[in-house]
Amino acid sequence: MREINVKDLIPIVKKLCIEANYYIGEDIISKIKEFKEKEESPTAKNVLDILLENYELAEKEQMPICQDTGVAVYFVELGQDVHIVGGDFTEAINEGVRQGYKDGYLRKSMVDDPIIDRINTKDNTPAIIYTDIVPGDEIKITIAPKGGGSENMSEVKMMKAADGIEGVIDFVVDRINRSGGNPCPPIVVGVGLGGNFEQSALLAKKSLLRSLTEKNPDPKWAKVEDEILEKVNNLGIGPQGLGGRTTALGVFILSKPCHIASMPVAVNVQCHAARHKSVVI
Amino acid sequence: MEVHLTTPLKTEDLEKLKIGDQVYITGTVYTGRDAAHKRLVELLKKGEKLPFDPKGQIIYYVGPAPAPPGKPIGSAGPTTSYRMDPYAPALLDVGMKAMIGKGPRDQSVIDSMIKNKAVYLAAVGGAAVVVAKSIKESKVIAYEDLGPEAIREMRVENFPCIVANDVYGNDIYKAGVEKYKR
Numbered sequence: 001m002r003e004i005n006v007k008d009l010i011p012i013v014k015k016l017c018i019e020a021n022y023y024i025g026e027d028i029i030s031k032i033k034e035f036k037e038k039e040e041s042p043t044a045k046n047v048l049d050i051l052l053e054n055y056e057l058a059e060k061e062q063m064p065i066c067q068d069t070g071v072a073v074y075f076v077e078l079g080q081d082v083h084i085v086g087g088d089f090t091e092a093i094n095e096g097v098r099q100g101y102k103d104g105y106l107r108k109s110m111v112d113d114p115i116i117d118r119i120n121t122k123d124n125t126p127a128i129i130y131t132d133i134v135p136g137d138e139i140k141i142t143i144a145p146k147g148g149g150s151e152n153m154s155e156v157k158m159m160k161a162a163d164g165i166e167g168v169i170d171f172v173v174d175r176i177n178r179s180g181g182n183p184c185p186p187i188v189v190g191v192g193l194g195g196n197f198e199q200s201a202l203l204a205k206k207s208l209l210r211s212l213t214e215k216n217p218d219p220k221w222a223k224v225e226d227e228i229l230e231k232v233n234n235l236g237i238g239p240q241g242l243g244g245r246t247t248a249l250g251v252f253i254l255s256k257p258c259h260i261a262s263m264p265v266a267v268n269v270q271c272h273a274a275r276h277k278s279v280v281i
Numbered sequence: 282m283e284v285h286l287t288t289p290l291k292t293e294d295l296e297k298l299k300i301g302d303q304v305y306i307t308g309t310v311y312t313g314r315d316a317a318h319k320r321l322v323e324l325l326k327k328g329e330k331l332p333f334d335p336k337g338q339i340i341y342y343v344g345p346a347p348a349p350p351g352k353p354i355g356s357a358g359p360t361t362s363y364r365m366d367p368y369a370p371a372l373l374d375v376g377m378k379a380m381i382g383k384g385p386r387d388q389s390v391i392d393s394m395i396k397n398k399a400v401y402l403a404a405v406g407g408a409a410v411v412v413a414k415s416i417k418e419s420k421v422i423a424y425e426d427l428g429p430e431a432i433r434e435m436r437v438e439n440f441p442c443i444v445a446n447d448v449y450g451n452d453i454y455k456a457g458v459e460k461y462k463r
Binding site: 040041043044047050051053054057058061062063064065066067068069105106107108109118120122148149152180181182183184234235236237238240241242243244245271272273 | 348360405407410
């Protein structure tokens with residue numbers, strides 16, 4: 001049994017918040033450059049250039065890529081041979097968020113209740129934390145700060161097996177078509193298939209942690225991802241919805257077994273500022 | 282076309298704009314998003330004065346990140362505009378001349394822009410540091426309790442945006458997509 005003190009987690013969580021918001025992944029930069037070469041619209045090319053300039057400036061000026069520094073979403077893989085000591089694990093993550101969002105000059109975007117009062121909590125807490133128990137004596141913490149604009153374009157649909165893979169593809173493409181310029185395209189499309197109602201949504205969100213340079217390890221799903229990507233880019237929405245051939249940079253599918261009566265499909269839309277960062281303790 | 286505009290905006294300047302034009306704004310912009318719009322429209326309903334004179338002015342849909350030391354403002358890109366659609370026509374009716382945001386608008390807002398000879402300008406979402414560089418000063422003038430959603434008066438120089446809806450009812454979000462869809 002390995003002991004880990006929660007107090008040691010706070011600065012790690014703090015650093016993750018700041019770094020995830022200041023530095024974009026190399027995969028996004030290289031994909032945007034690749035799509036820019038193929039882009040037909042001069043306006044779209046110009047927008048893609050501005051995005052590339054912005055990623056560079058954010059790093060240089062030590063400022064967040066986007067003012068929407070998001071809900072602090074954490075995925076924790078907790079080794080079953082770890083014993084957490086010294087306090088409350090959830091509170092330690094929230095304290096890291098509190099410090100990171102304050103000292104990193106990140107925006108505080110959380111309100112205390114969704115509809116009645118909507119009072120800003122002023123420190124971006126609470127974080128949303130998902131924990132999986134895994135073998136081993138390490139903790140892997142991943143932050144994926146998620147902005148509201150793209151999250152608002154996401155949807156879960158309980159489909160029928162009779163809808164077939166064509167029905168699933170049509171639903172995903174239609175969801176992106178209805179989103180238009182709202183989620184800050186070029187986007188990344190996360191698709192969760194199977195499980196149940198809530199697991200499909202979580203799969204869609206988790207799928208977004210993949211790098212754009214990695215292909216789906218299952219050729220069956222890789223083929224569906226390619227088909228959806230082509231259809232989405234044929235919608236003509238383009239960067240920022242101003243028209244163009246670059247609507248999505250990638251499509252990621254994660255699937256799980258499901259009930260004989262069910263076929264849940266979730267689409268989690270991610271803006272071009274697809275931020276995520278991990279650390280293993 | 283590339284156009285430089287200064288505030289307050291004049292109707293004759295806006296009549297020259299066409300969708301797709303690159304616009305650079307110099308002068309004052311007021312910020313406001315969901316919560317501030319709700320309060321502004323409540324004031325108008327009660328027949329009370331707004332915290333600033335809207336005539337010829339621009340409202341920018343943004344909730345900026347806090348200013349780091351030595352900078353007037355933090356990252357400050359546009360937020361999605363459709364959430365302000367229920368409130369926008371009321372502000373255009375009292376003389377607001379332009380809105381800056383991202384993403385398409387409802388037909389009711391487009392109709393109000395035609396009626397009031399106003400425009401909607403798109404800034405690049407997620408290009409928040411690039412936009413922040415054109416903001417030279419920023420101060421909260423109302424609703425400080427709303428944090429990032431407070432109303433700010435910003436002095437901008439060559440703030441970059443693209444005409445998305447002109448005073449004639451044209452819409453880049455429809456025209457652009459039509460041109461590039463297959």
